[in-house]
Amino acid sequence: MKIKxxxxxxxxxxxxxxxxxxxxxxxxxxxxxxxxYYKYDFNKAGNIKTYFANEQNSIxxxxxxxxxxxxxxxxxxxxxxxxxxxxxxxSIPNANGVYDETTNSFHIQNxxxxxxxxxxxxxxxxxxxxxxxxxxxxxxxxxxYSTSYLFGSGPFQNAGIKxxxxxxxxVSLMAGLxxxxxxxxxxxxxxxxxxxxxxxxxxxWTAYLNVLSGKSAGAAGTxxxxxxxxxxxxxxxxxxxxxxxxxxxxxxNGGYAGVAIYPQYSFTPSxxxxxxxxxxxxxGVGAAPEATVTSLTxxxxxxxxxxxxxxxxxxxxxxxxSQSFMKxxxxxxxxxxxSLAAVYSF
Amino acid sequence: MKFISIFLLxxxxxxxxxxxxxxxxxxxxGKFIYYELVxxxxxxxxxxSEKVTDFLKKTFKDVKQKExxxxxxxxxxxxxxxxxxxxxxxxxxxxxxxHFRAEVKDGKYRFWLSNFNFIPYYRDRYGNFVAxxxxxxxxxxxxxxxxxxxxxxxxxxxxxxxxxxAQSFKDYMIGKTETPNDRLERTIVKKNW
Numbered sequence: 001m002k003i004k005x006x007x008x009x010x011x012x013x014x015x016x017x018x019x020x021x022x023x024x025x026x027x028x029x030x031x032x033x034x035x036x037y038y039k040y041d042f043n044k045a046g047n048i049k050t051y052f053a054n055e056q057n058s059i060x061x062x063x064x065x066x067x068x069x070x071x072x073x074x075x076x077x078x079x080x081x082x083x084x085x086x087x088x089x090x091s092i093p094n095a096n097g098v099y100d101e102t103t104n105s106f107h108i109q110n111x112x113x114x115x116x117x118x119x120x121x122x123x124x125x126x127x128x129x130x131x132x133x134x135x136x137x138x139x140x141x142x143x144x145y146s147t148s149y150l151f152g153s154g155p156f157q158n159a160g161i162k163x164x165x166x167x168x169x170x171v172s173l174m175a176g177l178x179x180x181x182x183x184x185x186x187x188x189x190x191x192x193x194x195x196x197x198x199x200x201x202x203x204x205w206t207a208y209l210n211v212l213s214g215k216s217a218g219a220a221g222t223x224x225x226x227x228x229x230x231x232x233x234x235x236x237x238x239x240x241x242x243x244x245x246x247x248x249x250x251x252x253n254g255g256y257a258g259v260a261i262y263p264q265y266s267f268t269p270s271x272x273x274x275x276x277x278x279x280x281x282x283x284g285v286g287a288a289p290e291a292t293v294t295s296l297t298x299x300x301x302x303x304x305x306x307x308x309x310x311x312x313x314x315x316x317x318x319x320x321x322s323q324s325f326m327k328x329x330x331x332x333x334x335x336x337x338x339s340l341a342a343v344y345s346f
Numbered sequence: 347m348k349f350i351s352i353f354l355l356x357x358x359x360x361x362x363x364x365x366x367x368x369x370x371x372x373x374x375x376g377k378f379i380y381y382e383l384v385x386x387x388x389x390x391x392x393x394x395s396e397k398v399t400d401f402l403k404k405t406f407k408d409v410k411q412k413e414x415x416x417x418x419x420x421x422x423x424x425x426x427x428x429x430x431x432x433x434x435x436x437x438x439x440x441x442x443x444x445h446f447r448a449e450v451k452d453g454k455y456r457f458w459l460s461n462f463n464f465i466p467y468y469r470d471r472y473g474n475f476v477a478x479x480x481x482x483x484x485x486x487x488x489x490x491x492x493x494x495x496x497x498x499x500x501x502x503x504x505x506x507x508x509x510x511x512a513q514s515f516k517d518y519m520i521g522k523t524e525t526p527n528d529r530l531e532r533t534i535v536k537k538n539w
Contacts, residue, residue: 016430016431017428017429017430017431017439017496017499017500017503018428018429018431018503019426019427019428019429019442019503019506019507027436028436029436029437029438029475030436030437031437031469031475033469067469067473069437069473069474078472078473078474079473080473109473110472110473112472128471128472129470129471129472129473130471131471136470136471137471138469138471140468140469141468141469141470141471203480204479204480204481233479233480233481235481236481236482236483239479268489268490269483269487269489269490269493269497270489270490270491270492270493271490271492302492303492303493304492304493305492305493305495305496345468345469
């Protein structure tokens with residue numbers, strides 16, 4: 001019995017790396033990630049509450065993320081579930097459409113089906129990660145572990161139906177109809193239109209021009225977000241990313257605007273350093289004043305196989321007290337923190 | 347007895363794997379290369395050129411012809427996708443791009459695969475595996491201690507693929523390999539009785 005268990009465990013530990021044969025059928029892809037972190041705020045308070053990495057002086061959980069993908073002929077599906085603070089109440093609504101950890105959750109990050117009518121034209125329907133913005137929910141696809149104000153303010157997911165057409169290697173266009181931001185069901189009808197123009201002017205440089213507009217259920221006005229997300233791999237080692245966005249709710253009902261820049265340098269395939277500098281403005285509603293925040297984050301990526309350690313130091317300046325930074329029970333304008341995250345992807 | 351048999355089977359499997367763990371040779375610049383010179387007595391260069399062009403069009407879907415110099419020199423770029431598998435779990439983890447060059451003369455041809463670069467994949471916001479960068483890392487580079495084991499696997503996979511590619515190419519040049527179009531030809535089953 002013991003030998004059987006040992007053999008089973010040995011088999012489980014055997015990971016193989018092979019090249020995909022041209023003639024092999026597309027297998028069911030199973031992948032995912034697990035992440036955990038420690039954060040220490042130098043003001044000894046739970047400051048810098050941008051999404052994730054928000055718990056002070058605690059070894060805390062991110063999420064376990066599990067994704068399935070299967071392609072059969074021209075049809076494919078993706079189903080991605082997540083469990084844990086980062087993958088539940090901090091990033092996806094529960095069954096009632098609110099962000100509440102205490103009630104049941106659907107745990108869904110992605111749930112969609114896609115059909116490629118031709119090599120250039122495809123349609124996709126379901127609940128998808130948003131096409132807007134530079135950063136994403138999954139820690140495996142971000143360089144920094146903490147996230148930007150732009151990320152936290154924009155949409156996380158968009159349920160809808162979209163069509164994509166590739167004009168050439170350099171230009172493609174997506175357009176679609178979507179629900180309100182981050183909801184499974186739209187109570188005021190399918191109310192948003194969105195589009196993404198993708199341009200690749202030179203090899204290594206891709207720019208996404210995004211627009212998403214519509215009136216959400218109960219909203220004071222029509223919200224329109226214009227977003228530019230771009231990244232340029234300038235050399236083998238140096239990459240520069242940029243995100244700029246403007247969100248306006250009609251009839252002077254506020255919104256936000258901001259710019260974030262992401263220079264990253266890979267010293268070796270196992271070690272890279274990256275900086276994120278961000279300026280962010282919260283638009284006032286009516287006569288209310290604007291508020292601005294600036295943030296600087298330096299992160300390392302140390303990789304070994306599927307494991308990535310992300311040590312990170314971050315400095316935020318909140319001159320208009322919009323972020324409620326605290327020290328010794330008093331409000332202050334600046335906050336800084338150190339965090340160390342471990343992210344394993346499989 | 348049963349466990350001894352399983353143990354021996356596993357041992358044999360590992361030995362077989364080890365036999366395939368050869369790396370590619372390196373050229374004068376220290377870059378990985380697979381090179382072969384093949385003689386086909388009596389076959390004119392025009393016919394060989396035609397076969398090279400046909401091979402690049404029909405055989406490997408990820409190989410694209412980029413340059414032709416005269417009727418005798420050909421260059422193409424290709425890639426092999428690396429899959430990571432743990433039991434039933436499998437997904438692409440990266441790709442290795444390469445250059446393929448072939449030159450023909452009356453009665454002989456030579457070809458080589460070189461410029462092997464690794465590009466890692468990551469899972470994007472929609473759950474698809476896509477290239478993390480457009481500029482790959484040369485496969486000869488030292489990845490450091492942390493990624494040494496995985497990197498060697500990539501080098502071994504590149505070598506195995508190069509041998510497989512070379513064999514397919516040589517078979518095609520002597521008319522031994524069926525094309526995808528040939529495979530699509532159907533046998534007509536008649537129901538006369």
